[in-house]
Amino acid sequence: MQTGEEKIRWAEQYMPVLREIRERFIREQPFEGIVIGMALHVEAKTAILARTLAAGGAEVHITGCNPLSTQDDVASALSGGTIHCYAKRACSLEEYYEAIDKVLDARPSITIDDGMDLIHRLHTGRRDILPGVLGGCEETTTGIHRLKSMAAEGKLRFPVIAVNDTPMKHFFDNVHGTGESALTAIMATTNILIAGKHIVVAGYGYCGRGLATKARALGARVIITEIDPRRALQAHFDGFEVMTIREASRIGELFVTTTGNIGVLKEAEFGLMRNGAILCNAGHFNVEIDIGYLETHADTISRRDGIDSYTFSDRTLHVLAEGRLVNLAVPKGMGHPIEVMDLSFAVQALSTEYMVRHGKNLIPGVHDVPTAIDEEIARLKLASLGCSIDSPTAEQEEYMASWDAGT
Template identity: 45%
Template sequence: MTATVTQPKCEIKDISLASQGKQRIEWAGREMPVLRQIQERFAKEKPLDGIRLVACCHVTTETAHLAIALKNAGADALLIASNPLSTQDDVAASLVADHGIPVFAIKGEDNETYHRHVNIALDHKPNIIIDDGSDVTATLIQERQGQIGDIIGTTEETTTGIVRLQAMFNDGVLSFPAMNVNDADTKHFFDNRYGTGQSTLDGIIRATNVLLAGKTIVVVGYGWCGKGVAMRARGLGANVIVTEIDPTKAIEAVMDGFRVMPMEKAAPQGDLFVTVTGNKHVIRPEHFEVMKDGAMVCNSGHFDIEIDLKSLGEKATEVKDVRPFTQQYTMPSGKSVVVLGEGRLINLAAAEGHPSAVMDMSFANQALACEYLVTQKDQLEPGLHSIPVEVDKEIARLKLQAMGIEIDTLTPAQVEYINSWTMGT
């Protein structure tokens, strides 16, 4: 007999989409064995019992499994979207209807609605915040000072969010612990590189149906996300140019076999531009001016500020939708620039985000980071904290085990050798 789920207060597109969302959530779960094991343990141990928690995440099939795990752990959890175009409406409906989790997220919501949802999340009076870009945390510090005393800590998913948290700490306003989930090895090595690499090109292809082989693709930024995009683009036969501001990353891109040059030189050569920097206006009016007719630009960094769309819109004589998530800006010269996904995350605007197999590790980190905040709440100082190495390695071990892959272990003699300074050549 199926238990009745009480439908909580929510703001979603259509509750009738729940059956479709449930099926897709179940499909994603097939490739999330690590989080499934954590979810099963959480259901028995209830490590988050009584904890009020809000999660500001991309509302996808993979995020659904994190939300379910947190509820199983005993948390009073509420979910909002971290990006106006990243919500999968059927998933939101299923979380409400099938799991009784309050969700405030609608694909395509405007900025006013998004900020209202952030405040609804803070009205929940959270003890823990799971953030993706640090918008909830920043709003708490700027506008809800009276609630800071309720906070045990926050966890952060993205590079952009970590940069913001570090700036908050430097300014002396981050008065509670923040878990740096993004820098866990089992997160950024895999999610940022393999997840972003595949899902970004998936979004581009779904939005445009263009052949990438033979195209010149300019990857703006060579962090872990940029490495993934460049690697996958080359695998599809593209000619890849990398632009960078960091000399070490630029050398790495050269050694990886890519051409490296400033944006002013890359702009006239590119057929497709992908920004993955976490900074603002890395593609600007002077770059639009010299681009080829029909050049396409898109973003796979966190916020929609990497491409200066305001300046492009002011200069354009016409803006029209040519395909879903594809807008053509006609310039006074008669040339056009094509913008994908409104400059927001193309992998979530036009596709489904990262594959579940890679998010399995990222969300395992998130779940265990929440547990760590609770168990260590009296020991953790304000500021950024890394995921413990033993937790990171345990996630990797569980993933290998689920894949049926075995690795070597050290012999007693090897353990003695690496722990000794007396044995040399």
């Protein structure tokens, strides 16, 4: 069995972009004297990010952002030197927030979040630390939604870079990362055949689109449910069946929620599902499937290896990973592919550097990743792949910058 350190070393060899950034950080020490507080999924790729920041001079305090996504052997290997890790797998909610508080006890000046729990705790229970926070970065869609709500109400007290909303995150992490890792975790946990299955994907954002496309490539018959008419129309023109969640509930054999919203699958849908239907979630929080209803209304419940089976008088429904993030929370979940997280964590690393340098000049609120950072990461990845691209000529640049070139 691999140790945590062996997992980290395996991941590192497939993360050339972050490795190159780390080499520059070692030379320049952009985080000297900076304390960085992190709440992320603590597994091998995340360890590379934490070590990259520490190599740049940071004191890093890190915990998990989901009670079931930490890999304990990696967490153990990560602690040491200027990195302090408090994450533990299968922790209670009380333990989860105790670990969040341990990160905040270090009085970080920069936060890195996946889901916004660290920032939420800062603004609700640890406001004494707020004056010392320069800014933060947020990794995922759900966290960005929460942050924008805070900002709209005037309650967000420092600037946060929306790492999730940049093209390098959407195009690769959300589409390819979620698509591949969710299906891999489902197949490894259940051993079911994807080909020929009616798979219902709730939500056709970047994550849902990636999952639907890859499931179809494996031979699935994919059904999309949506509340946004434009995304529903896009799914239709992409060749997927589009229908309401109630209609899809009668047909689906495997359901995957990707909306980030609450109550997508609940009592009414459960009552329509066929015997043996499998339900799971690829959104950040465990709110998309109404687990509470299943827990209180099933005749019998059996639990094994990441599968909870709820048996009613006429059917049994199977839920993976307790309705939590399926690609990380099942026992065999490894999260997004390494090469994908090389890009996403490169965005995190450079955005953190940008916040250290420019945070004092940014107003409280949610800010986009600077385009120059996004493009730099793409160029670094292309170079690592041996790919070359063209540059515009002076004539082309002049043409694109002009407004008076008519027909």
